[in-house]
Amino acid sequence: MAGIANMRLFRIRGGVHPEDHKRLSAEQDIENLPMPTLLHIPLQQHIGVPAEPLVRRGQVVRKGQILARSQGMISAPVHAPTSGRIMGVGGYPAHHSSGLLVRTITLRPDGYDEWDDDCEGVAEPFALSPEEIAQQVAEAGIVGMGGATFPSAVKLNLHKRYRLDTLVINGAECEPYLTCDDRLMRERPENVRDGVLLMARALGVKQILFAIENNKPEAQSAMIKAVEGYPELQVVGLPTRYPMGSEKHLVQTLIGKETPARGLTADIGVVVHNIATAAAVNDALRHGRPLLSRVVTVSGGAIRQPRNLHVLIGTPLDDLVKYCGGFYDQPARLISGGPMMGQPVPSLRVPVVKGSNGLLALSEEEVQSREQMPCIRCASCVKACPCGLFPLSMAAHIRAGSLEASVELGLLDCIACGSCSYVCPSHIPLVQYFNYAKGELAARQRTQHKQRETKRLAEARTARMEAIKKAKREAMAKRKKEMAEKKARETAAQEATAAASSTDKQPKEEAQA
Amino acid sequence: MSDEPLVAGPYAHERSSIGRTMGLVMLALLPATALSLYQFGWPAILLFLLTITSALLAESGSLYLMGKPQKPFLLDGSALLTGWLLAMTLPPWAPWWIGVLGGLIAIVIGKQVFGGIGQNLFNPAMVARVALLISFPLQMTLFTTPVPLFSPQAPGLLESFHIIFGRSPMYDAMSSATPLGHIKTELSRGITVDQAMGGADSIDQLLLGTASGSLGEISALLILVGGLLLIWKRVISWHIPVAMLGTLALLATIFHLLDPLHYSGPLFHLLSGGAMLGAFFIATDLVTSPVSSRGQLVFGAGCGALVYIIRTFAGYPEGVAFAVLLMNACTPLIDHYLRPRIYGRDRRGEPLSYTDSGEEA
């Protein structure tokens, strides 16, 4: 039996080694969550333009039926996770730390879970052409399920613009507590493998690497067994280090090349996809099922029974918490995702979306929040930063208001992994400074764009007013001219009649002349 | 959950804090300090305590004047550590007001005036030491031979108060020069190094801690042990100590090979004076040393070179304090120019580009 591929791995700079707390849920099999009473499906669960609804209130839909269609290139459609009746399309709290509303379709399941007739699989998915595979992936609404939620079909079409040779499957799952990818690899490795083969066909690559961190030995063995007989598929063991799951650092570890700044991994011939995305691709092509559900890890010190749950998109988080036995105490933090890059959840009403891989209820000792102290320039953050940046100087510049200086130090290359804040002895919220600065810079760009537009509009208006005035002047001049001509004609006519009356006396003279 | 203020991630943290860092440094200093205090007896202990108390009081007073909360800053251990390091560089039997004044200068002028912890440009302990050295050269250069704590000639507690707080004939009777001071004086009298060394303490005495000097100059071995502890615990990195001691040893070797009669050898330079203490505890001060690894190497090398130059060619027998202060002044410049390379960019800051064959352009 083949083992871990004997590949030379490269080192990444920096990084941290948080305690992974995975044993809380690593041994829990994936369980199906019972059907919730209401589903709230947001129209924006992906990077790009929100989907446009095709259904209206009162309509009855079937499982897998399309609810909203994608808008443009960077977008994804949304499908009904189960059969039922549409209760409304409107604002609902988003799965986002701001607590703002997002346009959401509310569906009441009827309990029958009937599939739509259109959802039919293809008997021979490998007979499809790469374009057709990408097309079906797009129609199934599949997005990156590691949390980035970038529309996967766009990534599958990258081979048209870039020379690609490797597909890397990201099974690192470097965030503490999360075990959903781990369980997926252990329980359904063939699904993952088939999805990966389809993606490789769509991309046209010959080399496929499954990258799995070494703290998941059972997942590694399961995948090794599943890829037996497929020489182009190799399982690679990664050193356990955060942020090994970051696309750019994963690729650097495997092939030793750094992704150019402001570029994609495709620039160096590699495309990275998540394990769960691969399983979803298999579902979509072989069984015709759009992306309707996903595995979510519910964990943390404050939750009674940490579990890995298979839930429908749109299930309110409250249902997951209740199924896991509720909280011991009011949790100190409620987070969507992992503790390093996860976002606070505004309330338990918000639904599970395509990118939610975890729900963590953390207790006070796990969070270890302490009072913020001034920076002592210990440079732990510089040592920990995997991107070679200067977090302490960047934060100092941002505090002083000079955002341009922090950009020069590399603010826009920051991947917001949180390693710097993790090690800071003064407990300074470095990542919040950087996120604030990035947002502020984007806001200023928008303002500048608005200024240019305002200028353009103001100039257009001035030009319009000038044109109106000019037209008026010309019209006046024209009128004057006409009036003058008319007057001249009148006077000429008068003279003519005057002349005519006086010519009675002079016809003999004229006849003689 | 939604009415609580929004707190950003990450929501996990290493078990690190300012207090823990300072605590580890103090732990590393403990063996050397304990030996030195034992060697010099009660007067040294009294001076040590006075200096630390003065530093803490100065910190408390400054915080009050600045309107900052007392508890977090006093308990983070930084003032305590500054006072401790300063005490390690004072003559062990110096008068009480040297210690008190030193603590005041270190905290108020060396640290708080710049804006508090993390804002100072110069190492506070060194600022105080240099200020005292220049203002009170007599008291700051009067050293005694070690008189271990429970030995017959050692002054008792009461007599120690007399020594520290007043004039006592015992002080003058016990005075002797440090090895570095001795060498310098002899060289200026025309006596060569090897002859002077025979009269001064030998290398063994330097290692074991029976030579004369300030508290931090006594046992180079224990300081080394403490320094290695700090490196192992990742409080400091190896770059500054290695660069500083390496440069010092290199220069000493070169000159010693050129003229053994007038230049001391590398081992002597490494073990005498404040070279060890400076390399592991003073030059590596987190706030005032550069942040990047390359910058730290340059900083350490500069310190080592300056220490050798001042010791050999300048007027003072010991140059660690001056060397560290001069290099502290260069730290912002070093930090500005020597930055790590950003991922995905080359050294100039441009995005990487790969040629068609896949090699880096």
Next chain:
Amino acid sequence: MLSAVIIISLLGIGMGILLGFAARYFAVEGNPLEAEIEEMLPGSQCGQCGFPGCGPAATAVANGEAPITLCPPGGKALAESLASKLGVSVDLSDMEDSVPRIAHIHEHLCIGCTKCFKRCPTDAILGSSKQIHAVFADACTGCEKCFDECPTECIEMRPIQPTLQTWYWPMPEKAA
């Protein structure tokens, strides 16, 4: 003594000649700075800075008579770019984070008098006589000219609300 006097005099004459040349050949015509600053200002001639339009405001800033924080629609972004253009440092922490506002017409109060849209410098109001007017939010700069004009006071200046696309984390609180 004499030689010293001669040398110093020659030096003085020499440098004076050099300065004269420089003043003639390197002289700058007019003040191009003004035009560049005017380019940077929004150009909507709203008058919130106190000057009658962006041109006079640019002149004042170029001459140093007006502070670079004078333009509310420009906000901190404009102040920072003006600071880097003029080579001065500016403390932006005092500058009010005035939230940008957009005009909104309450339709039940609008009488269709057309006074507002005639005043709007960016043509952001749609309407005509006796018809209810409406504001194009994208084009509105919040200059408040329509707000001042409206006889029924049906225009309300509303702060722009953040959306999911525009929201970002606030600055963390300062340490102790």
